[in-house]
Amino acid sequence: MTDTKTRIPGRTPHGDAHPHGVVLNDAVPVRHPGRWVGAAIIVLVLAITAQSLITNPRFHWDLVGTYLLDTLVVQGIGWTLILTVSSMVIAIALAIMLAFMRQSENPLFRYVSWVWVWFFRGTPVYTQLVFWGLVATLYPKIIIGVPFGPEWFSMDTQTVVNATVAAILGLGLNESAYLAEIFRAGLKSVDNGQMEAAEALGMRRSKIMWRIILPQAMRVIVPPTGNETIGMLKTTSLVLAVPFTYDLTFVTNTIANRIYQPIPLLIVAAFWYLLVTSVLMVGQFYIERHFGKGVDNLTKAPVKPAAVAAAVAHAHNPAAPADPEPAAPTSEGGTTP
Amino acid sequence: MTTTATGTPGRAGTDPLVRIEGVHKFFGEHHVLRGIDMTVQPGEVSVIIGPSGSGKSTLLRCINLLETISAGRIQVREDLIGYKEVNGRLHDLSTKAIANQRREIGMVFQRFNLFPHKTALANIMEAPTQVKRKSKTAARTAALELLDRVGLAERANHYPSQLSGGQQQRVAIARALAMEPELMLFDEPTSALDPELVGDVLNVMKDLAKSGMTMIVVTHEIGFAREVGDTLTFMDGGVVVETGNPRQIIANPQHARTKEFLSRVL
Numbered sequence: 106m107t108d109t110k111t112r113i114p115g116r117t118p119h120g121d122a123h124p125h126g127v128v129l130n131d132a133v134p135v136r137h138p139g140r141w142v143g144a145a146i147i148v149l150v151l152a153i154t155a156q157s158l159i160t161n162p163r164f165h166w167d168l169v170g171t172y173l174l175d176t177l178v179v180q181g182i183g184w185t186l187i188l189t190v191s192s193m194v195i196a197i198a199l200a201i202m203l204a205f206m207r208q209s210e211n212p213l214f215r216y217v218s219w220v221w222v223w224f225f226r227g228t229p230v231y232t233q234l235v236f237w238g239l240v241a242t243l244y245p246k247i248i249i250g251v252p253f254g255p256e257w258f259s260m261d262t263q264t265v266v267n268a269t270v271a272a273i274l275g276l277g278l279n280e281s282a283y284l285a286e287i288f289r290a291g292l293k294s295v296d297n298g299q300m301e302a303a304e305a306l307g308m309r310r311s312k313i314m315w316r317i318i319l320p321q322a323m324r325v326i327v328p329p330t331g332n333e334t335i336g337m338l339k340t341t342s343l344v345l346a347v348p349f350t351y352d353l354t355f356v357t358n359t360i361a362n363r364i365y366q367p368i369p370l371l372i373v374a375a376f377w378y379l380l381v382t383s384v385l386m387v388g389q390f391y392i393e394r395h396f397g398k399g400v401d402n403l404t405k406a407p408v409k410p411a412a413v414a415a416a417v418a419h420a421h422n423p424a425a426p427a428d429p430e431p432a433a434p435t436s437e438g439g440t441t442p
Numbered sequence: 443m444t445t446t447a448t449g450t451p452g453r454a455g456t457d458p459l460v461r462i463e464g465v466h467k468f469f470g471e472h473h474v475l476r477g478i479d480m481t482v483q484p485g486e487v488s489v490i491i492g493p494s495g496s497g498k499s500t501l502l503r504c505i506n507l508l509e510t511i512s513a514g515r516i517q518v519r520e521d522l523i524g525y526k527e528v529n530g531r532l533h534d535l536s537t538k539a540i541a542n543q544r545r546e547i548g549m550v551f552q553r554f555n556l557f558p559h560k561t562a563l564a565n566i567m568e569a570p571t572q573v574k575r576k577s578k579t580a581a582r583t584a585a586l587e588l589l590d591r592v593g594l595a596e597r598a599n600h601y602p603s604q605l606s607g608g609q610q611q612r613v614a615i616a617r618a619l620a621m622e623p624e625l626m627l628f629d630e631p632t633s634a635l636d637p638e639l640v641g642d643v644l645n646v647m648k649d650l651a652k653s654g655m656t657m658i659v660v661t662h663e664i665g666f667a668r669e670v671g672d673t674l675t676f677m678d679g680g681v682v683v684e685t686g687n688p689r690q691i692i693a694n695p696q697h698a699r700t701k702e703f704l705s706r707v708l
Contacts, residue, residue: 210537296555298551298553298555299555299557301508301551301555302549302551302555302556302557302614303557304507304508304541304544305506305508305544305547305548305549305551305618306544306545306568306569306573306617306618306621307541307542307544307545307569307573307621308541308568308569308572308573309537309538309541310537312572312573316568316572317557317568320559321557321558321559396559398559398601399558399559399560399561399601399602399603400558400559400601400603
């Protein structure tokens with residue numbers, strides 16, 4: 106078995122013949138005794154934790170089980186998700202606009218974008234939420250008309266900016282300022298040559314931003330935006346400032362106060378936040394994979410061999426009467442002298 | 443200082459496609475172009491050489507408005523690049539008008555600048571579908587023909603990162619040609635390539651020249667200038683030092699600076 110192969114001195118040849126007839130190096134790996142010690146410590150800590158979780162009656166796992174799928178709790182998850190998703194949608198839409206404005210050639214746009222970020226990032230989200238809750242007190246009626254002139258239309262602010270809307274606006278506008286900076290960083294990360302190449306093709310700036318720059322920037326934008334989304338999931342617990350009282354944290358708190366058992370309800374809330382976060386992380390994985398096309402994710406675009414073959418055949422045998430000599434291909438746009 | 447192309451008989455009487463007159467360019471205090479005059483006839487291959495920092499790339503970028511000129515004027519056909527003239531005064535063009543002028547001028551960059559998130563085919567289809575509003579089917583057919591012309595038909599569905607530098611540059615040439623430009627600008631198209639890949643790109647450019655395309659090529663490939671060029675322009679320090687028939691200049695440079703430069707690159 107080894108008679109046809111060369112033995113490398115000092116190395117043990119691998120038992121099996123490699124398909125290419127190469128004797129692979131069979132080196133002794135470096136030993137890592139520290140890792141075994143570390144693993145043992147971790148197992149010990151986990152065992153202690155598990156034991157305490159199981160044996161400590163004050164965790165009240167029975168109550169955790171009772172309230173995990175309580176109607177109010179499930180509705181609380183629903184509201185928390187609605188707040189998270191709506192405020193993030195608003196924030197992302199605003200952030201794209203703000204980031205584009207900040208990169209614009211129009212100084213007015215740049216200035217407005219800067220001031221927006223300065224204000225909404227510079228004041229606490231709690232303060233902003235309280236403010237949106239008080240908008241109806243500040244402006245009881247929304248009036249559309251000419252300043253100091255006739256009034257065309259008016260309605261009660263309370264009906265437009267109710268607690269839900271106030272919570273979503275408060276969270277969304279505040280988040281837009283942070284996201285705008287993330288998007289700006291993403292746009293700046295794209296090589297300047299991309300803009301030049303697209304400009305040289307005669308593309309307009311808005312189109313270049315949407316079709317060339319932003320899709321590439323998304324590679325950089327998605328991870329921190331996922332981070333912000335997961336952060337937002339937890340930030341929604343601040344909406345009691347509005348006050349908005351249906352979200353997961355408020356509901357579990359209310360139940361805890363009613364039954365004088367804060368710990369099991371904290372576990373219920375933590376369990377759901379963790380579960381939703383995990384689902385969001387799965388979504389982020391797929392979004393990252395989508396925008397990594399051609400850079401991180403090198404699977405080829407779906408090939409349609411028939412279409413390619415047809416077009417190649419067409420190119421080799423053009424229907425138009427052209428010089429068949431391959432050395433002088435038909436001019437695609439050259440001015441014929 | 444300027445002499446128009448004489449190596450292209452039958453074209454002598456026609457109007458030049460590109461007319462560059464008294465162009466200056468400042469980057470802040472830095473005077474990069476110091477009064478450039480140059481003309482390019484339709485179908486002419488005009489090669490510009492010169493040491494780095496001589497302003498040759500800047501001049502090329504000015505023709506496509508990637509840089510704005512500080513003084514002088516550049517005309518491509520009847521279009522005054524970057525401006526419109528009203529009652530003897532220049533007015534800046536709107537971004538829309540600038541985009542329209544650029545559609546007629548293709549540009550190939552030293553670093554290819556393909557769109558990395560799009561396949562070779564999608565790179566070529568992008569401008570025809572998005573700028574010219576061609577149908578996807580028509581754009582795809584044209585793009586595949588162009589890919590075949592640059593010898594890369596079977597690479598249509600590869601992303602740029604899956605292509606070699608030479609292949610990327612050929613896709614970039616196809617992408618520029620997809621807009622059916624009147625004029626092609628090449629900004630050191632082979633300078634970022636491994637030596638063995640240069641030939642493929644130059645061959646595509648030679649075929650293009652044979653097909654009658656008007657080309658301005660900034661390059662260090664003296665062989666290409668000699669073989670394909672109709673005119674050779676040597677720039678140094680922001681001025682045109684010498685211009686004329688490439689074979690004559692390369693064999694017998696008239697200026698000491700040209701002589702010195704050629705002796706270093708040949």
